[in-house]
Amino acid sequence: xxxxxxxxxxxxxxxxxxxxxxxxxxxxxxxxxxxxxxxxxxxxxxxxxxxxxxxxxxxxxxxxxxxxxxxxxxxxxxxxxxxxxxxxxxxxxxxxxxxxxxxxxxxxxxxxxxxxxxxxxxxxxxxxxxxxxxxxxxxxxxxxxxxxxxxxxxxxxxxxxxxxxxxxxxxxxxxxxxxxxxxxxxxxxxxxxxxxxxxxxxxxxxxxxxxxxxxxxxxxxxxxxxxxxxxxxxxxxxxxxxxxxxxxxxxxxxxxxxxxxxxxxxxxxxxxxxxxxxxxxxxxxxxxxxxxxxxxxxxxxxxxxxxxxxxxxxxxxxxxxxxxxxxxxxxxxxxxxxxxxxxxxxxxxxxxxxxxxxxxxxxxxxxxxxxxxxxxxxxxxxxxxxxxxxxxxxxxxxxxxxxxxxxxxxxxxxxxxxxxxxxxxxxxxxxxxxxxxxxxxxxxxxxxxxxxxxx
Amino acid sequence: xxxxxxxxxxxxxxxxxxxxxxxxxxxxxxxxxxxxxxxxxxxxxxxxxxxxxxxxxxxxxxxxxxxxxxxxxxxxxxxxxxxxxxxxxxxxxxxxxxxxxxxxxxxxxxxxxxxxxxxxxxxxxxxxxxxxxxxxxxxxxxxxxxxxxxxxxxxxxxxxxxxxxxxxxxxxxxxxxxxxxxxxxxxxxxxxxxxxxxxxxxxxxxxxxxxxxxxxxxxxxxxxxxxxxxxxxxxxxxxxxxxxxxxxxxxxxxxxxxxxxxxxxxxxxxxxxxxxxxxxxxxxxxxxxxxxxxxxxxxxxxxxxxxxxxxxxxxxxxxxxxxxxxxxxxxxxxxxxxxxxxxxxxxxxxxxxxxxxxxxxxxxxxxxxxxxxxxxxxxxxxxxxxxxxxxxxxxxxxxxxxxxxxxxxxxxxxxxxxxxxxxxxxxxxxxxxxxxxxxxxxxxxxxxxxxxxxxxxxxxxxxxxxxxxxxxxxxxxxxxxxxxxxxxxxxxxxxxxxxxxxxxxxxxxxxxxxxxxxx
Numbered sequence: 001x002x003x004x005x006x007x008x009x010x011x012x013x014x015x016x017x018x019x020x021x022x023x024x025x026x027x028x029x030x031x032x033x034x035x036x037x038x039x040x041x042x043x044x045x046x047x048x049x050x051x052x053x054x055x056x057x058x059x060x061x062x063x064x065x066x067x068x069x070x071x072x073x074x075x076x077x078x079x080x081x082x083x084x085x086x087x088x089x090x091x092x093x094x095x096x097x098x099x100x101x102x103x104x105x106x107x108x109x110x111x112x113x114x115x116x117x118x119x120x121x122x123x124x125x126x127x128x129x130x131x132x133x134x135x136x137x138x139x140x141x142x143x144x145x146x147x148x149x150x151x152x153x154x155x156x157x158x159x160x161x162x163x164x165x166x167x168x169x170x171x172x173x174x175x176x177x178x179x180x181x182x183x184x185x186x187x188x189x190x191x192x193x194x195x196x197x198x199x200x201x202x203x204x205x206x207x208x209x210x211x212x213x214x215x216x217x218x219x220x221x222x223x224x225x226x227x228x229x230x231x232x233x234x235x236x237x238x239x240x241x242x243x244x245x246x247x248x249x250x251x252x253x254x255x256x257x258x259x260x261x262x263x264x265x266x267x268x269x270x271x272x273x274x275x276x277x278x279x280x281x282x283x284x285x286x287x288x289x290x291x292x293x294x295x296x297x298x299x300x301x302x303x304x305x306x307x308x309x310x311x312x313x314x315x316x317x318x319x320x321x322x323x324x325x326x327x328x329x330x331x332x333x334x335x336x337x338x339x340x341x342x343x344x345x346x347x348x349x350x351x352x353x354x355x356x357x358x359x360x361x362x363x364x365x366x367x368x369x370x371x372x373x374x375x376x377x378x379x380x381x382x383x384x385x386x387x388x389x390x391x392x393x394x395x396x397x398x399x400x401x402x403x404x405x406x407x408x409x410x411x412x413x414x415x416x417x418x419x420x421x422x423x424x425x426x427x428x429x430x431x432x433x434x435x436x437x438x439x440x441x442x443x444x445x446x447x448x449x450x451x452x453x454x455x
Numbered sequence: 456x457x458x459x460x461x462x463x464x465x466x467x468x469x470x471x472x473x474x475x476x477x478x479x480x481x482x483x484x485x486x487x488x489x490x491x492x493x494x495x496x497x498x499x500x501x502x503x504x505x506x507x508x509x510x511x512x513x514x515x516x517x518x519x520x521x522x523x524x525x526x527x528x529x530x531x532x533x534x535x536x537x538x539x540x541x542x543x544x545x546x547x548x549x550x551x552x553x554x555x556x557x558x559x560x561x562x563x564x565x566x567x568x569x570x571x572x573x574x575x576x577x578x579x580x581x582x583x584x585x586x587x588x589x590x591x592x593x594x595x596x597x598x599x600x601x602x603x604x605x606x607x608x609x610x611x612x613x614x615x616x617x618x619x620x621x622x623x624x625x626x627x628x629x630x631x632x633x634x635x636x637x638x639x640x641x642x643x644x645x646x647x648x649x650x651x652x653x654x655x656x657x658x659x660x661x662x663x664x665x666x667x668x669x670x671x672x673x674x675x676x677x678x679x680x681x682x683x684x685x686x687x688x689x690x691x692x693x694x695x696x697x698x699x700x701x702x703x704x705x706x707x708x709x710x711x712x713x714x715x716x717x718x719x720x721x722x723x724x725x726x727x728x729x730x731x732x733x734x735x736x737x738x739x740x741x742x743x744x745x746x747x748x749x750x751x752x753x754x755x756x757x758x759x760x761x762x763x764x765x766x767x768x769x770x771x772x773x774x775x776x777x778x779x780x781x782x783x784x785x786x787x788x789x790x791x792x793x794x795x796x797x798x799x800x801x802x803x804x805x806x807x808x809x810x811x812x813x814x815x816x817x818x819x820x821x822x823x824x825x826x827x828x829x830x831x832x833x834x835x836x837x838x839x840x841x842x843x844x845x846x847x848x849x850x851x852x853x854x855x856x857x858x859x860x861x862x863x864x865x866x867x868x869x870x871x872x873x874x875x876x877x878x879x880x881x882x883x884x885x886x887x888x889x890x891x892x893x894x895x896x897x898x899x900x901x902x903x904x905x906x907x908x909x910x911x912x913x914x915x916x917x918x919x920x921x922x923x924x925x926x927x928x929x930x931x932x933x934x935x936x937x938x939x940x941x942x943x944x945x946x947x948x949x950x951x952x953x954x955x956x957x958x959x960x961x962x963x964x965x966x967x968x969x970x971x972x973x974x
Contacts, residue, residue, distance in 0.1 A: 002604075017605040018558060019585040020565075025556025040951065046624045046655035048532025049556060055896065056559035060566050065900070068951050072876050072897030076529035079656050084628060097972040098526035098965060102877055102956045104949075114554060114625040115656060118594060144556030145591050145625060381585070381612055403562065406569075407581050422562035 005375060007386050020380020020404040021056075022322075022348040022421060023186060026142035028053040028149030029156040033109040034070035035184035035212040039219060040105035041069065044092050044123060045113025047078040049144070057149070060403075061421045062188035062428030070185075075099040079115045088121045096130060096137070106219040107164060109156060110139035117143035131163065136219060138163035150349055153183055154241045160222060161242075161249070168226030168250060176207045176228040177278065178246070180239030181260065182325055184212045188423045192432030192441075193260070197234070200435050203288040204271050205280050214430075226250040232274065234260055236324040236362065237355045258362055260329035263337045263439040264296040292436045299440060306447070307338075312454050314447070315398035315415065319344035319390055321383055321405060322420035324351050324359055327374070330400055330419060333439065335367045342366065343397060344390045345374040346383055380404045387412070398450065415449045473746045473847060478634050479652035480670035480742070482663045487741075487843040490521035491659050491873040494963045497837070497866035501856045504844035519844050521871075524966035530873050531895065532655030534621050536664025538564045541619040541651060541671070542584045543571070543695070543716040544723065548609040551586040552602050552633060553623030558586035571695025571717055574914065585609050589625060599631045606640045606648065616720035617647040617676055619668070627654035647675040647720075660841040660873070662738055662816070668715060669743035672723050673750065681728040681751075688712050688725070689774070690732040690747065692740035696916030700733075703920055706787045707771075707780045714743075727751035731777050733770070735915055736760065737818035737846045737855055745847035757852040762822030763829045764792070765862045767920050773852075791921040802928035803831040811931065812888035814838040814879065814898050815912070817871075818846075821855040823892055823927070826918045828863045830928045836868035836886040838879060840895065870962075876901040877952060881962030883907060890934050906945035908937035 004011040024031075027049055033041040043050040054071055058064045066073060075095055077083065083091050092110070099108065112123050127139040140159035142152040157180075181197060182190045194213045201208045209228060210216050231246050231254040233239040243254035255277040261267040268289045275285040307314075318340050320327050324347050334340040351359055356376055364371045377383055387399065387408050396414035399405050403424040409416035418426045419433070432438035472486055483489035488507055493500060500519075507518040534551075538560045542549040551557050561584050568582045585608065587601040606618060620637055633650045641648040649671040653664045669692075690712045691700045700711045709730070714723055726732075732747050733756045734740025744755040758773035759766035768788060775784030811832045813820045817839040824834050846853050859866070868886055872878045874897045883891075883905055891909045893899045899909035910930050912918070918927040950957065965971060 015604050015608055016588050016601045017585050017608045018555065018588045019583065019609075020581065021555065021558040021561045021586065023555070024559045025554060027556055028559065043529060046532055047530040047659075048535050048560075048655045048661065050529030051531050051897070052535065052556065052559040052563075054529075055563040056561075059896065060562040068949070071900055072528055072874060073951055074529055076527060078527050078530050078659075078873075079624075080659055081656055084624075084656050094525045094969075094972065095527065098524075101972050101974075102526050102952055102965075104951055104953045114556070114623070115628065118625060118628045143591075144554035145589055145594050147590070148555060378588075380581075381608075403565065404581060407579075422565075424562060424566040 005377065005382070007375065007389060010389070012382060012385060014377065014379065014382060017381070018379050020383070022378065022380065022402065022404070023350070024053045024057050024149040025144035026146045026149060026152030026155060027111055027113050027144055028057055028186070029140070029142055029152030030074060030111055031057050031070060031149070031185035032153045032156050032183070032212070033111070034067060034074070036107065036222070037216055037218040038068065038105055039107040039109060040099070040103050041074045042096060042099055042108055042110045043074055043076040043113065044088065044110055044116045044121070045077060045079060046115055047076070049113045050074050050076045056422060057185040060424040061185065062423045062426050064185060064188070064191070064428060069105065075103065084115060084119055087119055088116050089126050092116070092121065092123065093126050096126070100135065106136060107160070107222070108135070108137040109160065110137065111142045111156065112139070113142070114144045117141060136164060148350055149186055150183055150238055153238070157242045158245055161225065161245070164219070165222055165225050170227065172229050173207065173227045174229050175205065176209065176224070177201065178209045178225050178228045178231045179211060179234065180231060180242055181234040183238055183323070186421050187323065187326065188418070188420060188426065188428050189431055189433055192430040193434040193438065195430060196432045196435040196438050200267065200271060200292070201274070203292070204275050204285045206278060228252060230255055230278065232257070236328055236359045237351045238325065258328060258359070259332055260325050260434060262329050262333040262433055262435070262442065264293050264436055265336060266332055267435050268293060296436045296439070303443060310451070312451070313395065315340070315450055316395060317341045317343045317392045318398045318400060319346070319387055321346040321348060321399070321401035323347070323349040326419055328359070328362055330433070330442070331363070331366055333442070335370050337439070342370065342372050343392055344387060345372055346386060347374055347376050348378055348383065350378050351376070384408050398446065415453060417446055417449055473742070473749055475670070475674050475746065475750060478650050478674070480666050482658035483660055483666065483843060484658060486847065487845055488519060489660050489841055489843050490519060490871055491841045492522045492524065492966060493842060493871035494522070495869060497856060497869040498860045500842060500869055501860050504842070504856065507844040522963060522966040524963070525969045525972050526877065526965050528875050528877060531661040533653040533658050533661050533664030533667060534623060534655055535560050536661050537619070537621045537651050537653045537668050538584060539567065539694070540665060540668040540715040541621065542582055543568045544617070545717060545719045546615055547617040547619060547720050548583045548585060548613055548615045549619045549621060550602070550605050550609060551584060551621050551623065552598070552626045552631065553586060553621070554589045554625050555586060557623045558584070558588070567695060574695070574697045575717055577717065583609070583613055583615070594625060594629055597629060597631060598626060599636055602631065602633065602636045603640070606636070610644050615646065617649065619649045619651055619671060621651050622654045624654045624656050627657070649675045662841060665739050666742040669746070672715065673743065673746050676720060676723045677726045677751070678724050678728065683728060684730070685725065685728045686730050688729040690714060690726050690729045690753065692732065692734040692743050694739070694915050696735065697914050699916040699919050699922070707775065707778070707783045709778060727753060729753050731756050731774065733774065735919060736816060736822065737853055738816045738843065741843070741846040741848070748848070755848055757848060757850040759852070759858040760818065760822045760855055761920050762918060763825035763863070763924065764921070766822065766825060766858065795921050795925050798925050799928070802925065806830050806832050806928060806931060809833070809931070809935070810835065810886070810888045812836050812883070812886055812891040814891055815894040816840055817842050818855045819894065819915070821859045823918055824866060825859055825863045826924050826927050829924050830931070832931065834866060836882060836888065837866050838870045838872050838882060838898070840873055842871045874898065877956065878962035880905070880950070880952065880957070881959060889938070890931060903941045904945055904948045904950060906938070906942040908934045908941050910934040
């Protein structure tokens with residue numbers, strides 16, 4: 001139960017304890033459902049589970065809001081002693097019937113919590129008669145002890161594919177791609193980010209199943225998943241399970257690109273790589289990139305005056321704490337675009353053991369001349385210890401992290417930019433940090449924080 | 456039997472019900488006959504509650520019938536209330552013995568803790584709640600070893616003065632011996648290590664979580680045989696609200712001991728030394744206040760809650776009587792009434808004809824409606840998340856609903872609904888208020904989509920006392936201005952409900968006719 005993690009030359013003890021939680025549980029994948037327009041989660045769990053996941057992922061995390069089917073909206077069994085002692089099958093069946101009567105949805109996803117799974121409810125046998133009647137309903141076993149909401153996300157995704165999208169033998173659309181990238185709601189900026197991602201992919205000539213958020217056409221879009229020529233996994237690890245499953249199920253290859261691109265350099269590089277994989281015509285791709293870069297550097301040129309000659313000092317060293325996807329993405333941008341100096345990289349989303357070395361390697365090639373070691377930690381107490389024991393040199397650091405880092409940033413005399421869950425002191429609507437356009441929002445956020453605290 | 460004798464008898468019967476000898480506290484439904492679904496008039500609910508009390512001491516054989524719907528939306532659980540109380544005690548740590556999902560409560564209660572500390576002028580810091588983070592194999596082989604480890608961790612890390620342990624649905628089902636682990640740790644570390652039984656499925660209403668926390672504090676932190684009494688100290692059972700009790704009670708030469716949130720362990724320990732106990736809401740304070748009186752002889756102020764003129768007058772006079780400060784009280788009442796009169800007059804003029812709606816916890820709603828009516832606002836409807844037919848003291852003077860109905864008139868559309876937005880839709884459609892007052896999250900988003908602004912009373916003390924009447928009036932003016940935003944939105948959203956549901960006139964139709972779901 002006790003393991004040691006290596007921090008520079010020191011070792012610190014890591015146990016099962018988690019303080020300052022940085023994700024939800026598997027049931028938190030309710031928010032992967034709520035991220036699909038007009039899809040409705042049905043929670044087969046205790047009375048507080050759905051509320052906790054909501055308040056954590058969608059409220060005190062950028063105040064994103066529940067939208068159509070999140071927040072206090074999702075039907076929930078609200079299991080009591082009766083369901084624990086006698087089982088919850090009947091109650092779930094009743095709730096599903098009532099939900100179909102009351103709720104207007106195109107797809108219903110039943111998610112089980114700890115109670116139903118521990119008392120042995122057979123959710124499949126409750127749900128399948130509805131499926132046989134043609135009700136668009138699926139179920140996923142997402143008991144909280146099964147892991148975090150990243151794990152839950154892949155369980156839910158797979159449930160929808162296997163039970164709702166189902167088999168497909170038809171033709172593929174040569175230009176259509178399914179996108180598996182940031183975890184909706186967990187990533188505070190996913191809505192804006194997915195919109196920008198869709199925009200740039202369409203810019204180079206692809207058709208995009210973005211699958212979550214405003215740009216998704218809902219259940220109908222999910223039905224077209226098997227038609228896609230390939231799957232894009234744009235993240236260090238999340239989505240790989242799904243992509244492998246789809247490769248088998250629909251004979252779709254996948255393109256795994258671990259770096260969520262921020263700024264012109266990374267974005268253009270990413271677009272060229274995916275265009276190459278998809279076999280797109282070079283001319284259109286180059287034309288789009290040229291146009292985007294022209295705009296990007298027009299603005300960057302103006303920003304340069306500030307960056308070059310602002311009098312009162314700007315942060316030089318940074319530490320970053322968060323989900324693998326953003327830690328890698330933001331670090332790439334900070335190091336390669338801005339020339340900041342990395343001090344510490346902490347990944348908290350608990351990636352699968354077998355992929356950790358792969359992720360760590362990405363940080364060893366952060367830039368031609370920059371190689372860093374990354375720590376995998378889930379316990380916030382340890383995150384703080386590591387940050388306190390980091391060398392930030394002669395001036396206060398800038399810490400990219402979460403609300404949990406506010407105290408340590410204050411103690412170190414630096415600034416915090418909340419880039420991940422929980423971001424309880426950020427209001428986020430559709431801001432993006434991704435691509436060509438998102439990079440500027442990130443620059444604005446970083447330097448407004450730094451200089452507004454200066455006098 | 457005279458009514459006083461009757462009252463005394465009820466009190467006696469109920470007193471025996473708080474049992475601090477065992478580690479788990481009885482749920483609200485067991486102790487008080489709590490219900491979470493009901494619809495009618497406030498006056499009817501008050502009468503039925505009275506009958507229920509007479510019939511069975513307000514317990515099992517309840518005359519007050521609950522209606523249950525086959526359709527329910529997610530609610531809130533007792534463990535969350537433990538997080539928001541035990542998890543917000545300074546220099547103590549709450550250990551959540553649970554899978555990681557329960558820990559998703561941490562960001563919310565951290566944000567509230569930080570902002571609560573800030574409005575009280577205390578140093579802002581993250582809370583220290585720590586989860587044992589159980590996985591699938593722990594469910595099979597037992598997880599007590601992880602609890603031992605986490606207790607050890609938090610002790611070494613923070614050197615707390617007390618450690619609370621919250622149970623979860625999962626650990627209750629696998630039946631971990633939490634009490635045993637706590638006793639062992641208490642022995643080992645020499646500080647109170649307190650099991651709090653609050654798994655979500657245990658009670659149908661989350662307020663049992665308040666009681667669970669208070670039960671643990673009473674058993675293991677409050678000084679059993681205090682050497683001294685603090686005759687000028689008043690316990691105020693509250694949450695994170697701003698410090699409005701100090702200026703009021705200082706006028707009477709009294710000091711304030713705020714508990715449970717933001718208190719230190721020492722402030723909890725001295726609960727037994729105080730001269731009296733008050734609260735801002737009987738839903739929250741009923742258990743602790745009654746037990747302090749029963750076990751330690753600290754009198755609970757048995758009076759209406761301090762809302763509106765009638766309630767505040769009676770509340771202050773009862774404090775004056777219990778602490779022998781009657782003269783000071785009368786002078787203070789006179790001064791305060793005069794001080795707020797001019798602004799109150801203006802507010803009443805500006806708020807004439809405005810329609811309000813209150814959707815909050817139970818006793819709190821009773822208080823807020825009286826304040827709105829003092830302001831001349833029409834309140835024809837209210838939704839409360841649960842209803843307790845009686846509070847733990849059993850004393851009639853604490854009957855907040857009866858106080859409301861007798862002094863401020865009936866509320867014709869009065870509903871008990873455990874945070875169910877689908878029902879709230881029908882209620883708002885009928886009443887069409889200009890604004891709503893809310894406290895818990897979950898209902899304001901629905902109101903917003905109907906074009907109705909909500910004032911979230913994050914600072915629960917805002918409406919307390921005479922100044923509270925004026926404060927709430929100002930809040931209402933501010934929120935009425937928001938109407939533009941919500942009206943605009945309401946024209947551009949689709950609700951997630953079927954036309955069938957949206958056309959229903961009775962929000963309780965499915966509770967009354969559950970067979971409709973078969974059609």
